[in-house]
Amino acid sequence: MKEQLEEIRRRSLAELADDASEAAIEAVRIRTLGRAGELTEIMRGMRDVPQAERPMLGQLVNQIKREIEARIEELKSRNQQLALDRSLSEAALDVTLPGAKVPRGRIHPVTQILERMLAILVAMGFEVENTQDIEDDFHNFGALNFPPNHPAREMQDTFFVPGAMLLRTHTSNGQIRVMERRRPPLAVVCPGKCYRRDDLSVRASPMFTQIEGFMVDRRGRITMAHLKGLLAEFARAFFGPDTKVRFRASFFPFTEPSAELDIHCLLCAGAGCPVCKQSGWTEVLGCGMIHPNVLRAVKLDPDEYGGFAFGMGVERTGLMALGIDDMRLFFENDLRFLAQFSAISGGTR
Numbered sequence: 001m002k003e004q005l006e007e008i009r010r011r012s013l014a015e016l017a018d019d020a021s022e023a024a025i026e027a028v029r030i031r032t033l034g035r036a037g038e039l040t041e042i043m044r045g046m047r048d049v050p051q052a053e054r055p056m057l058g059q060l061v062n063q064i065k066r067e068i069e070a071r072i073e074e075l076k077s078r079n080q081q082l083a084l085d086r087s088l089s090e091a092a093l094d095v096t097l098p099g100a101k102v103p104r105g106r107i108h109p110v111t112q113i114l115e116r117m118l119a120i121l122v123a124m125g126f127e128v129e130n131t132q133d134i135e136d137d138f139h140n141f142g143a144l145n146f147p148p149n150h151p152a153r154e155m156q157d158t159f160f161v162p163g164a165m166l167l168r169t170h171t172s173n174g175q176i177r178v179m180e181r182r183r184p185p186l187a188v189v190c191p192g193k194c195y196r197r198d199d200l201s202v203r204a205s206p207m208f209t210q211i212e213g214f215m216v217d218r219r220g221r222i223t224m225a226h227l228k229g230l231l232a233e234f235a236r237a238f239f240g241p242d243t244k245v246r247f248r249a250s251f252f253p254f255t256e257p258s259a260e261l262d263i264h265c266l267l268c269a270g271a272g273c274p275v276c277k278q279s280g281w282t283e284v285l286g287c288g289m290i291h292p293n294v295l296r297a298v299k300l301d302p303d304e305y306g307g308f309a310f311g312m313g314v315e316r317t318g319l320m321a322l323g324i325d326d327m328r329l330f331f332e333n334d335l336r337f338l339a340q341f342s343a344i345s346g347g348t349r
Contacts, residue, residue, distance in 0.1 A: 002060065008038050009064045016071045025075055032068055039065050109341040110330050113318040114191055114209055120237045124230065126189045126213060131174040133167060133193055140168050143176045143297035144254040159195050167195035171212035172254060175290075175309060178214075179298040184305055185217040191314075202274055202326050209314035214290065216300070216307030224257065227287055227308040231261050235284065239263060239320060246281065255288025255309055266320045274325060282320060285312035 015028050032038050039061055046054055107115075118128055141153055151157060152169060159167040174190025190212040198204040215222055228247060235245050244264035252258045262281040267273050270280035287310035292302035315327050322341065324330075329337050 002057065005042065005060050005064055008032060009067065012068050013071060016075060020075055022079060025072055028068070029072055033065065106338060106342055109322060109338065110209060110315055110318055112341060113321060114211070114314045117211060117238060117314065117317070118189065118191060120234055121189050121213060124234070126187045129174060129178055129188050129190050130192060131171070131177045131190050134161060134165050135168040135173050136165055139173045139176045140166060143294065144172055145291050145293040146253045150253065157197055159197065169196050170194050170311060171210040172309070172311060174212045175214050175294065176298060179216065179300065184300070187215045189213040200328055200331065202328070203316065205315065205327055205331065210311055211314065212309065212311045214307060214309040216290065216305055219304055219306040222307045224289055224308070227289070227310070231285065231287060231310060235261065235263055239266065250286060252286055252288060254291050254294050256291045258286065258288035261285050261287060263320065267323060267325055284317055285310050
């Protein structure tokens with residue numbers, strides 16, 4: 001058996017030469033040291049060796065095993081070092097060459113506009129609450145005083161989803177969600193995405209961003225005059241101190257009386273263009289005093305409480321702020337267009 005062990009040592013070390021490949025090294029390891037390897041089998045057969053010879057043979061087996069393991073480890077370490085050296089030499093960098101310029105990412109202009117608008121409103125005393133995009137009929141229509149046969153409830157205007165749900169058509173659902181959870185006094189703005197079955201055009205999009213704002217307190221403490229003053233100040237803070245504004249009577253199911261705020265078109269300076277429909281004025285938002293039926297829907301007595309609400313589209317407002325005449329540019333992901341808006345400050349175009 002001693003001769004057999006010496007032969008295993010001689011053959012194994014011969015195969016573990018300096019130029020041995022990874023595959024050859026692994027083959028030697030499995031053949032000699034594996035669970036069914038030669039040295040393992042010899043150790044299992046030691047019970048058949050005379051008692052007097054067992055210590056000497058056991059020591060020899062362990063010695064050969066250590067020699068082979070040490071040689072395998074030496075070759076593996078050397079091969080790893082050679083591979084590392086080869087990799088470093090092939091991928092050597094010339095530090096004297098100019099570095100690669102990595103383009104900087106930018107916040108999307110619509111997001112910048114939204115953040116600027118919210119910053120102004122927060123400075124005016126409003127707090128921001130986010131509400132859900134997928135809504136039920138009650139919170140999107142019923143509680144906001146839309147009659148059952150209102151055209152906005154039809155399939156051609158609203159995206160319906162399974163489970164008697166829909167994609168909200170305005171962020172006015174935020175009014176209902178917040179007033180269900182909290183009692184007045186309230187001064188809250190709810191930003192978010194809205195969805196309507198509109199074709200993408202110069203002034204419209206099937207998905208757009210809106211901010212809903214509302215203020216509620218004891219009846220008599222909040223009036224239409226407060227609403228007009230707040231929105232006029234907002235327009236001047238956002239578009240610039242010389243911005244001309246006007247209020248027009250309008251109608252919305254959830255406010256009474258209702259109005260729309262227009263600003264003098266900043267793109268054409270009042271001369272008329274496609275964005276302002278040649279009128280010289282551009283609608284910025286709708287507003288009004290909260291309808292008594294809306295207050296009743298959230299268990300508030302309209303004889304005790306009152307307030308106002310307003311809603312504005314971020315993309316359309318962004319057209320004015322950035323001097324852009326086509327809303328579609330916001331959604332085409334043309335990096336040449338988006339790269340122009342690294343930062344947007346109030347009152348500048």
